[in-house]
Amino acid sequence: MFAAAVGDAVWAPSIHNSQPWRFRCTADGADVLLDERRRLAVCDPDGRMARISCGAAAYNLRLALAVGGLPARHRQESGSTLLHMWPGPQRPPTPLERRLHRQIPRRHTNRGPFADSPVDTRAPLVLAEAARREGGQLDFVTGEPALAALTALIRTAEARQLADPAYAEELRAWTTDADHRVEGIGPCAAGAAPHPAEALTRRDFGGAGHDTTRDVSHQPVVAVLAVLGDGPADAVRAGMALQCVLLTAADLGLATAMFSQPVEVPAIRERLRCVVNPIQDPQLVLRFGYAPTTCYTNRRPVADVLEA
Numbered sequence: 001m002f003a004a005a006v007g008d009a010v011w012a013p014s015i016h017n018s019q020p021w022r023f024r025c026t027a028d029g030a031d032v033l034l035d036e037r038r039r040l041a042v043c044d045p046d047g048r049m050a051r052i053s054c055g056a057a058a059y060n061l062r063l064a065l066a067v068g069g070l071p072a073r074h075r076q077e078s079g080s081t082l083l084h085m086w087p088g089p090q091r092p093p094t095p096l097e098r099r100l101h102r103q104i105p106r107r108h109t110n111r112g113p114f115a116d117s118p119v120d121t122r123a124p125l126v127l128a129e130a131a132r133r134e135g136g137q138l139d140f141v142t143g144e145p146a147l148a149a150l151t152a153l154i155r156t157a158e159a160r161q162l163a164d165p166a167y168a169e170e171l172r173a174w175t176t177d178a179d180h181r182v183e184g185i186g187p188c189a190a191g192a193a194p195h196p197a198e199a200l201t202r203r204d205f206g207g208a209g210h211d212t213t214r215d216v217s218h219q220p221v222v223a224v225l226a227v228l229g230d231g232p233a234d235a236v237r238a239g240m241a242l243q244c245v246l247l248t249a250a251d252l253g254l255a256t257a258m259f260s261q262p263v264e265v266p267a268i269r270e271r272l273r274c275v276v277n278p279i280q281d282p283q284l285v286l287r288f289g290y291a292p293t294t295c296y297t298n299r300r301p302v303a304d305v306l307e308a
């Protein structure tokens with residue numbers, strides 16, 4: 001049962017598809033651990049992105065256990081053990097848990113063009129509530145000045161990072177030319193190269209050619225995911241909120257894309273904080289919309305991440 005739940009957990013998103021997680025059975029439950037060897041040394045020196053990724057996997061694990069009839073309680077730990085889980089009171093899974101669990105294999109990061117159709121006006125409320133349930137805050141960036149400020153921060157962060165040869169080298173190492181590799185991002189999932197005029201500058205995973213149909217002029221639906229607190233445990237909580245939001249979006253039929261460049265560059269992250277919510281600590285920028293399914297990335301086998 002636990003191995004099957006880990007099989008769901010690994011379908012979480014992770015920075016560059018680095019899958020920086022491990023799972024361990026203990027005498028009274030299970031632990032979710034950070035695999036330090038898989039942290040991205042250049043773009044993620046403090047491990048924030050790795051911890052968000054592990055938090056997303058922990059959310060999948062909790063959901064899978066609940067749907068399998070073994071709901072778990074959890075508490076956050078310190079060091080490389082991020083979360084300890086133990087059996088909670090028996091109860092049947094809720095209809096919402098069942099729906100979100102069904103979205104685990106369907107959710108994926110979409111780097112293709114999003115349609116111009118307006119997003120259902122109720123969706124932002126449902127998504128913000130999903131973030132809140134896991135202790136996160138989702139602030140939608142609306143109005144031309146705020147959107148322009150946000151897109152400029154993403155563009156500047158992307159340019160600053162690419163100017164660092166060590167960053168470019170690290171990105172190349174996780175950008176694979178083979179779609180069958182079990183980690184990193186292959187050419188199909190990478191999408192076309194970022195268009196110089198696109199509003200939200202996508203990270204350049206070496207995709208070929210420019211997508212001439214890309215939406216460059218319309219108002220994207222964008223939000224900043226934040227949590228209160230800036231420590232390692234807060235990043236794990238942000239990851240659980242992230243995955244709850246992403247699965248909820250998939251359940252609503254929405255495609256999602258992520259932009260972490262402005263969070264990874266410390267000076268730009270400070271400016272990002274001011275764009276939407278000066279009180280909370282920004283963790284990730286998310287885009288929601290309608291778009292055809294694109295390519296899925298692969299995962300390492302469960303045996304590689306499960307400690308006996």
Ligand SMILES: Cc1cc2nc3c(=O)[nH]c(=O)nc-3n(C[C@H](O)[C@H](O)[C@H](O)COP(=O)(O)O)c2cc1C
Pocket residue numbers: 011012013014015016017018049050052053056107108109110111184185202203258259260261284296297
């Ligand atoms: C913390 C975090 C940061 C991410 N940052 C970006 C990003 O800046 N640009 C991007 O295209 N994808 C980003 N992603 C998405 C990952 O590249 C993606 O989750 C991974 O390749 C696995 O693919 P999947 O989400 O389709 O399963 C991020 C994901 C996480 C969890």
